[in-house]
Amino acid sequence: MKARQMGLSESIIRRLCRSADVLIDGPRPWDPQVEDERVFPAVLGHGSLGFGESYMQGWWHADDVEELVYRLIRTGFDRAARALPAQLAAFVVAAFTNRQTRSRSAIVVDRHYNLGNDLFFGFLGDCRNYSCGYFKDADSLGRAQVRKMEAICRKLRLTESDHLLDVGGGWGQFAHYAATEYGCRVTSINIADEQLRYARELCRDLPVEVRKCDYRELDGVYDKIAVIAMLTHVGPKNYRHFMRIMHDCLKNDGLMLVETLGSRFANRNIDPWIDEYIFPGAVIPSLRQIGKAVHGRFVCTDLEEFGRHYVPTLRAWHANLMASWPVLGDRYPETVRLMLEYFFLSVAGAFRAGRLKYWHLLMAKKAR
Numbered sequence: 001m002k003a004r005q006m007g008l009s010e011s012i013i014r015r016l017c018r019s020a021d022v023l024i025d026g027p028r029p030w031d032p033q034v035e036d037e038r039v040f041p042a043v044l045g046h047g048s049l050g051f052g053e054s055y056m057q058g059w060w061h062a063d064d065v066e067e068l069v070y071r072l073i074r075t076g077f078d079r080a081a082r083a084l085p086a087q088l089a090a091f092v093v094a095a096f097t098n099r100q101t102r103s104r105s106a107i108v109v110d111r112h113y114n115l116g117n118d119l120f121f122g123f124l125g126d127c128r129n130y131s132c133g134y135f136k137d138a139d140s141l142g143r144a145q146v147r148k149m150e151a152i153c154r155k156l157r158l159t160e161s162d163h164l165l166d167v168g169g170g171w172g173q174f175a176h177y178a179a180t181e182y183g184c185r186v187t188s189i190n191i192a193d194e195q196l197r198y199a200r201e202l203c204r205d206l207p208v209e210v211r212k213c214d215y216r217e218l219d220g221v222y223d224k225i226a227v228i229a230m231l232t233h234v235g236p237k238n239y240r241h242f243m244r245i246m247h248d249c250l251k252n253d254g255l256m257l258v259e260t261l262g263s264r265f266a267n268r269n270i271d272p273w274i275d276e277y278i279f280p281g282a283v284i285p286s287l288r289q290i291g292k293a294v295h296g297r298f299v300c301t302d303l304e305e306f307g308r309h310y311v312p313t314l315r316a317w318h319a320n321l322m323a324s325w326p327v328l329g330d331r332y333p334e335t336v337r338l339m340l341e342y343f344f345l346s347v348a349g350a351f352r353a354g355r356l357k358y359w360h361l362l363m364a365k366k367a368r
Contacts, residue, residue, distance in 0.1 A: 007037070007040065007041075009040040009041045009043075009044040009045075010037065010040040012040075012044060013040050013043055013044060016077070017032075017072075019075055020071045020072050020074070020075035020077065021071060022068060022071055022072065029062070029063040029064035029067065030062060030063075030064045030065075030067035030068040030071060031062065031068075032060045032061070032062045032068060033060060033061055033062065034059070034060050035058060035059055035060060035061065036054075036057070036058070036059035036060075038054070038059055039054040039059040039060050042054050042059070046272070047272065048271050048272055048273050049272040049273045049276060051273070052273035052277070052342050052346070053273065055338060055342045056277075056335050056338045056339055056342065057335075058338070065341070065342065065345035065346060065349070066315075066345040066346070066348045066349045066352070067349065068349070069345065069346045069348075069349030069350065069353075070349035070350075070352045070353050072349075073349060073350055073353035073355050074353050112278060112279060112280075113192040113194065113195060114192055114193060114194045115336075116194070116331075116332075117171070117194050117195075117198055118328065118331070119328060119331075119332060119336070120171075122320065122321060122324035122325075122327075122328050123317040123318070123320040123321040123324065123340065123344075124317065124320070125141050125142055125145075125316070125320055126142050127141070127142045127145035127146065127173060128170065128171035128172075128173045128198075129145045129148070129149070129170070129173050129174070130170055130171075130229065131148075131228055131229035131259065132148065132229075132259075132306065132307075132309050132310040132313050132358050133145045133147070133148055133309060133312070133313045133316075134147040134148035134151055134306065134309055135147075135309045135312050135313070136309075140316075141312075141313065141316035141317075141320075144309070144312070144313065145173075146177070149173070149174050149177045149178075150177075150181075151360070152174070152226055152228070152257055152259070152360070153177070153178055153181065153182055155255075155257055155302065155360065155362050156224045156226065156255050156257050156362075157224075157255065158178060158182040158184050158224060159182065159183075159184065160182060160183030160184055161184070161223075162182075162184040162185070162223040162224050163184065163185045163186075163187070163222050163223050163224075164178055164184050164185065164186045164187070164222065164223065164224045164225070164226065165186075165187050165189070165218075165220075165222040165224070165225045165226070165249060165250075166178070166186055166187065166188040166189070166226050166228070167189055167215055167225065167226065167227045167228075167230055167246075168189070168190060168215075168227065168228065168229070168230030168233070169188030169189060169190045169195075169199060169210065170190065170195055170199070170228075170229075171195050171198045171199050171202065172188060172195075172198065172199025172200070172202045172203050172208070172210060173202070174188075174226065174228060175188040175199065175203055175206075175208045175210070176202050176203050176206060176208065178226075179203065179206040179207055179208050180206065183207075184207075184224075185207045185208075186203075186206075186207065186208045186209070187208075187209045187211060187220070187222070188203070188208060188209070188210045188211070189211050189212075189213040189214075189215065189218065190210070190211075190212065190213075191212060191213070191214055193212070196210055196212055215234075215242060215245060216241075216245065218245055218249055219249075220249060221249060221250070221251055222249055222250060222251065222254065223250075223251055223254050224250075224254060224255050224256070224257075225246055225249065225250055225254070225255075225256040225257070226256075226257050226259075227246070227256065227257070227258045227259065227260075228257075228259045229259055229260065229261070230260075231258060231260040231261075231285055231290075232260065232261055232270075232279065232282045232283060232284055232285070233279070233281075233282060234283075235281065235282075235283050236266075236267070236268060236283055236285070236289055239285065239289060239290065239292070239293035240292070240293045242293070243293045243294050243297055243298065244297065247297040247298065247365060250365045251365070252365060252366070253364065253365065253366065254364070254365050255301075255362060255363070255364055255365075256298065256362075256363045256364075256365070257360060257361070257362050257363075258290070258359075258360070258361045258363065259358075259359070259360050259361075260285060260290075260358070260359055260361070261284045261285075261356060261357070261358055262284065262285060262286065262287065262305075262307075262356070262357035262358060262359045263284045263285065263286050263355075263356065263357065264286065264357065265286055266286045266288055266289050267283050267284055267285070267286065268283065269283060270282045270283055270284060273342075274343070277339055277343075278339075278343055284356070287303075287359075290361065294363060297365070298363035298364065298365055299363065299364050299366055300361055300362070300363050301362050301363065301364050302360070302361070302362035303359060303360070303361055303362075304359065304360040305357055305358065305359055306358055306359075306360070307351050307356060307357045307358035308351070309358070310347075310348070310351045310356070310358050311348045311351050311352055314344045314345070314347055314348040314351075315344075315348060317340075317344050318340075318341060318344040318345060321337065321340055321341065321344070322341075325337055
């Protein structure tokens with residue numbers, strides 16, 4: 001039988017992968033198995049976007065996607081891909097436009113957060129927190145999420161006399177916890193209708209007001225503020241404005257806790273695949289960007305980095321997704337499962353490789 005002739009794109013990709021100790025069609029769990037040769041020009045031409053899309057199309061698979069992505073990032077593949085024309089064009093667009101205006105924020109909601117509560121609950125588990133758990137002394141995802149919510153409440157020094165503002169409140173889990181465990185009054189804001197509907201029902205008998213409200217429409221004054229896993233949706237062109245609004249809403253000597261994904265580098269845009277399929281227009285901030293936004297308004301009194309806890313969080317979400325898919329698969333196409341699977345496992349690999357960070361920043365508003 002005549003041997004198949006290897007194309008130029010395949011030859012380049014195979015050689016690059018070998019530098020990361022990755023063998024295409026190799027025997028190890030992290031070695032990708034190619035099902036369709038179109039994967040090679042897709043990856044060479046579009047970098048991470050082509051890599052993720054090819055996975056969703058079933059053009060390749062691997063038993064251990066997390067380890068594969070970890071090895072590729074440690075070798076610098078994601079950085080090298082930024083020189084591709086498509087990614088350079090995205091950088092230029094982000095530099096000259098604001099991709100997180102009020103109208104564009106609705107795009108993220110429609111394309112991701114309103115996919116369906118049954119889908120999200122299928123992988124989030126009983127604790128509906130779409131953010132990192134705190135796995136210290138916790139042996140389950142649910143317990144890890146409770147420990148994280150408790151840590152936030154303690155850092156904010158919540159009391160029953162406080163009025164807490166919960167910015168980007170999701171399905172209302174943190175508002176419910178703060179009101180139940182600490183007796184405080186909570187105003188939780190969000191713009192995702194599916195989440196709002198569930199949060200209102202969850203918090204129905206508690207001192208919790210769940211409002212459909214963009215942060216740019218906020219009014220009132222609060223004792224404490226929690227901004228949990230929401231800053232990536234604000235964008236670098238809006239950081240300063242966001243912090244001014246938070247400052248105006250917080251009482252003198254009040255506390256604000258910001259929980260966010262973080263980067264060692266100042267960014268203008270996010271990974272192209274995540275931008276296209278998960279969080280359109282999202283940007284992961286650096287400490288320098290956050291510092292410039294809060295300068296003259298807040299004093300940072302505490303910083304905790306616990307990105308290592310996101311790896312077991314993502315693994316648990318993936319396990320839950322796979323366990324739930326026999327039911328969810330009747331309502332959603334297989335591409336949705338592959339999309340979420342690739343999201344969870346590739347981001348876990350990025351955290352392990354140190355490319356991503358996860359922070360709690362506690363800030364105080366000092367009286368002038």
